[in-house]
Amino acid sequence: MSRRFVLSSLLLLTALGAVSPGFAQKADTLVSDRDTIRYTYTPLQQSEAPKKNFFRRIVDYFGESTVDRTFEKKIDFTFAGGPSYSKNTNFGIGVLAAGLYRIDRTDSVTVPSDVSIFANVSVSGFYSVGISGNNIFTGNKQRISYTAMFSSAPRDFWGIGYRNGRYNKVSTYSEKRIQIDASYLREILPHTYLGGVASFDYARGIKFSEPSYLEGERTQYTATGIGIVAEYDSRDFIPNPFRGIYVSFRETVYPKALGNCGQTLWRTTFTADFYLPVWKNAVLAADLYGVFNSDGAPWTMLARMGDNQRMRGYYLGQYTDNCMITFQTELRQRIWRRIGGVVWGGAGNVFPAFDRFRWDETLPNYGIGLRWELKKRVNVRLDYGFGKKTSGFLLNINEAF
Structure with a gap:
């Protein structure tokens, strides 16, 4: 051998x-x-993968959250929680779940649908729980948008109208509120949609320190409305557009037969948004918004300036009236990996009717913000807004508009 x-x-x-x-x-x-x-054979060492500590697991979890897994999973959720703050609610703890999904996981053309579930509790006694989202059907031919929220909160109140908001001494009350809003849209022309809307709003105020500010109105009202909505929407992704145009006209009627304040009321809402990439990883966005109520709308249905989308930094409801118009423009820049920043400027006005609009009562607004990408193109945002003798922090999910 x-x-x-x-x-x-x-x-x-x-x-x-x-x-x-x-x-x-x-x-x-x-x-x-x-x-x-x-x-002679020497055995190889069978090494085990080192165990990850808690911090490493958290980093890896969020590190993978920006990967688009909507083609693999029925719904791709990311969970987050931590401290929260706003001018209205003070310091608190918030938790949220942001999810992306596709009705048809073989459709790579239609943008993903989105859903956000949130809960918050603060040291001021505020608590809320809610859900919002956009369900996009195959081919983007149909969509359902929805919001449902329950909240209980201590509120400040200056009365109704610009001058009361500007000069009245602040009063307090506690508010319980249930809000449900849903719309269905169908594409009738390229990027053009027509559909219907239904809404329900129950609000109750208690423990008013200055009941006279209500001007004789009741402390609780229910508003149930139905209406039509027409939209033009060429945005590439609803929660965080990089390009496109969005124009929405919404007309809602609150019939007397449904128990709305003893009379039939109307509300018109108009939105026009524009998004344009200006240089690498930068987007210029602009937003024009108006809400117009018919005469006789109760204090719970009036337009309230402030909160986390428009006129950021103003206390929600300090300036309240039948009608409101706001405008803002914002520059959004991705800075490094998942971190971005924004600057914005704008103005707004509340007024009882068009013939009583006054330019000298227009209020300024500007601010800066930080962005962190929780999921693919779904941002957690921290904003600091400034206004006329006011300012405040806001922490929220998704872009302001």
């Missing part, structure tokens, strides 16, 4: 697994035709 044959046999045995490098072997000798081959 030749040396070549012995070597070939040994290699074949190794390849077939007769000799496994993963096991310890004793030194042995093969003898053939006075030829001796010695072989």
